[in-house]
Amino acid sequence: MSVTTTVSRTSPAPEPTPPTGRRGAPQKWGSPVVYFVALLFVGVCVAPVLYIVLGGFRSNSQITTDPAGLPHPWVIGNYTGILTSNVFWGEFANSLIVAIASTVGIVATGMMVSFVIARYDFKLKGAMYSLFAAGLMFPLVIAITPLYLVIKDLGLVDSLLGVIIPQIAFGLPTTVIILVPFLRAIPNEIEEAAAIDGLGRLGFFFRMVLPLSLPGVVTVGILGFVGSWNNYILPLYILNTQANYTLPLGVQVFTSQYSTDTAKVLAFTSLAMLPALVFFSIFERRIVGGLTGAVKG
């Protein structure tokens, strides 16, 4: 298993050139059955999302008369209307602020504590690791009511900070579990060599640890960003004026406001999901590589 860990970690998307002795020099197309099943599966996965995006290009009468049809003619008014509205961009900005701050917070604090758990030797470290690992069993839903009261006592209700801080806290378990194996995998020889060269522990952290555990860092960063972008229940409880809404709340409010204007709802929904999708498809290879590293321990 040690071999597999290294492979998946160093090359997140291994597309190894066929080793010698495998048949055929260039890559063949393979069986049509495989493509058929793959296409079918991709179709099932993507069709509902496409329906939402394309629905935004239709008019309400088109949707009513033929709910499963294609846009004919294409209507762009729904999209342009939303893209020129301050409400959408305000919520977009809030989501972006919350997601970036949460991601930075998760990566920074998670990295520091994972480093301690992985590289220091002290009595409580087993307990610390178990504490965060057990955190996987504490979903936000269970704690949401008391959490709201804590946020209220801190005077952070209806502020973005009231969403950011708990998101960092609830992002920590996954972060620690993914990062600790990465940090532990850094050979001690490197640390010793760094020490001999006069690099202090913190210097070692910034010069060696950060670069070497980058795949893990990127993975937790992506998970943190997408998780924050998509978070629904926490903003639902904490934020209560529309100026502070993040996009998931914006989508919900928009949907209830324009419940009869399905096309507009679909357009709004499409625009709200786009950033996470783009962000994810850029980093997809990283996330899979990081997950394998963590799962394989």
Next chain:
Amino acid sequence: MSDTLGADPAHGRQSQGMQGARGVAKSATPAPPRAAAHRRGRARMRLEIAVLSAPAIIMFLAFVIFPIVLAAYYGFYRWKGYGDPTDWVGLSNYKLILTDPAFHDVLWHNGLLLVLSLVVQGPIAIALALLLNQKIRGRSAIRVLIFVPYIVSEIIVGIGWGLILQSDGAANGLLERIGLGSLAADWIADPDLAIWTLVAIITWKYIGFAVILMLAGLQSIPEEIFEAAQIDGATYWQIQRRITLPLLGPTIRIWAFLSIIGSLQLFDLVYIIWGPYVAGTTGTSTMAIYMLAQGRNAGNYGYGSAVAVVMFVISLVVALIYQRFVLRRDLRGAVTEGTV
């Protein structure tokens, strides 16, 4: 430096040849280990540990652990959510929960979702991963596309599927178009169908994650093993059954764990599509929905807190049992062989 490995198998790697301890001591005190220098080094190390771990620990305790403890405390009171709780009722909230037929319903729903998630998604995901693991063109594009449902947020999935599946929505429209209009149904509001609709949506949303995880597991199995088996004359099915599946075991078991925990805690999708009240009548309510409907929405925060505690205990017990009996050997194997 004492060693607290016993309880936590993940630390096994450090114990190998005592590399961990030696490395730490050396780098903290590069000078010869004289007593004074050593002590100074240890004090410095303690300071570093404190500084580096304080932000995470404090936030985690304040915003994750403390609210849970608070829920446990409120669970003993009849409490409307304002002022300090004074009306101590002992375990009667818990008695009420465990004897409430509505709670039995939601427990049954969570259990059903748990089992169906495992038996529906697992085999499909393994089969698809085996299929997609072949070197076919456009594989990376396929991987991105099947992950799309997992990335799209619950609110969007809820609204999108809600519109598609409503009685005059696209799903029924499509059925009519292809001549199967008789199969059209009220997928969301019909109490006989709603739970299956939910299962379908959950499967759609999370199967991509399962497939990607299994694919990653498959790709980390060294090619040489398959080649050796082929040379020995093993058939395709023999290879899958005797080599691939066992080697994929750890990945499958981790996925199953995540799936089980997710099923027990399901909230967003049900809340968005059905809402806490309708979910009760359409038979899609889950423990988390029950918690919200009985607690916050009914103004009975004490009772809601007690439900949260019951949910937490169920999750914890299931997780502990699973770790004890299923994940144990994975952790041990992964750790002892895992030194890179």
